[in-house]
Amino acid sequence: MKNVSDVELRLLRIFVTVADAGGFAAAQAALNLGASTVSTQMAQLERRLGARLCERGRSGFWLTEKGRTVYDAARRLLDAVEAFRGEASTLDARLAGDLRVGFLDATAGDPGAPVIPALRRFGGRDHRVHLHLTVDTPPMLEKLLLDGRLDLAVGSFPRRVPGLTYTPLYPERHRFYCGAGHRLFDAPDTLDLLAEIRRERLITRGYWNLSDLTRLGLSEASAAATVDAMEAQAILVLSGGYLGFLPVHYAAGWVAEGRLRALLPEILQYDAPFEIVTRKGVTVSRAAQMLIQDLQASRTHPPATPPA
CATH class of the missing domain: 3.40.190.10 (Periplasmic binding protein-like II)
Known part of the structure; x- marks a missing residue:
């Protein structure tokens, strides 16, 4: 690897993250990559360098002697790249x-x-x-x-x-919303409403790790839909077939039009x-x-x- 390309910089960043996390599995969340992708890209870096960088097995994960040398050099290189970018802009x-x-x-x-x-x-x-x-x-x-x-x-x-x-x-304030046409849209805000909500199709956001449902005392099996974007959540709630949390500012226009309603706003809200x-x-x-x-x-x- 005489000349370091953008691809190799990316592979080195992955390697440093894996080393810092203490293994492939632990690095998956930080990299937002699947196990097979992390493994493939680590293997690609090893091929480019012509050296085994790490070992993993039942006894755990550890860097080889060459892996430790590459890790220290990669750290210095990546830090230098960022420092150069910062200094160049001044x-x-x-x-x-x-x-x-x-x-x-x-x-x-x-x-x-x-x-x-x-x-x-x-x-x-x-x-x-x-x-x-x-x-x-x-x-x-x-x-x-x-x-x-x-x-x-x-x-x-x-x-x-x-x-x-x-x-x-x-x-950012969030409340729990129901769309027009849903059977609970005109229901009174009483404590009995919470029990009714738990029987409905509920949405969770994948990146919230089910905390949306936990706020309702529900389990993973209670989710009828999972989304990763607020726009997708709004579409499902507006359909009248699902219930879910939305930012108050985001829902305000549809609330004013009578297309959305916040259920139990004093209880089902969070920042x-x-x-x-x-x-x-x-x-x-x-x-x-x-x-x-x-x-x-x-x-x-x-x-x-x-x-x-």
């Missing part, structure tokens, strides 16, 4: 370079979110930054950060991935903590630092406490 007195930011879907309409005001602040700065905005699920945003393909992400993340830093930003996420141990670029400052300066609500 050569001009103005902010410059590429800034890659990730967001969750269905957040633009939240009047309490600092994202739009922060981007307005950032746009008012004297800069030549080329923005790349990505909208994806929490696990995919985390993977893109670990791969070095995002500088920062803003969203609600139900878990903590090794190698990432999470900084509280603001809360999703939104956070700024960056790679741990890597100095972010000056442009990313400025956007983080603008996000924090633009928030109007204190950050929510992450759920236990």
Whole structure:
């Protein structure tokens, strides 16, 4: 591997994540990759290097002597790449370079979110930054950060991935909704309604690890549908055949039109903590630092406490 390409940098990032996690299985969640994919890409890196990097079996996972050497070198290389990107952007007195930011879907309409005001602040700065905005699920945003393909992400993340830093930003209020045409749409908000809800087709978000249903005291078997995007959740609820949580700001327009109704809003509601996420141990670029400052300066609500 005399010349290191983008492909090899990606393979080295995967290897470092596997080593940090202590094995292939433990790294799957951090990488958002299946076991076979992790194994295939590790084998590809070993072929390119012509060396066995790790051993795994019943006795556990460990790096070979050459694997430890490659790990230390890869760490220095990846840190140097990130440092170069950050320093290169400061050569001009103005902010410059590429800034890659990730967001969750269905957040633009939240009047309490600092994202739009922060981007307005950032746009008012004297800069030549080329923005790349990505909208994806929490696990995919985390993977893109670990791969070095995002500088920062803003969203609600139900878990903590090794190698990432999470900084509280603001809360997003969610309530439990029913669509017009559903048999519970006109039901009174009494405690008996909760028992009726448990009999209905319910939606869970895959990345929330069933916490949506746990709030109702239900098990995994109670989910009738699983989605990874808020738009998909809204479609199912609006169909009148399913019940599920939605952000209050996102549902507001349909509520005003009489197409959605929040059930037991005083009981079935929670605040999703939104956070700024960056790679741990890597100095972010000056442009990313400025956007983080603008996000924090633009928030109007204190950050929510992450759920236990």
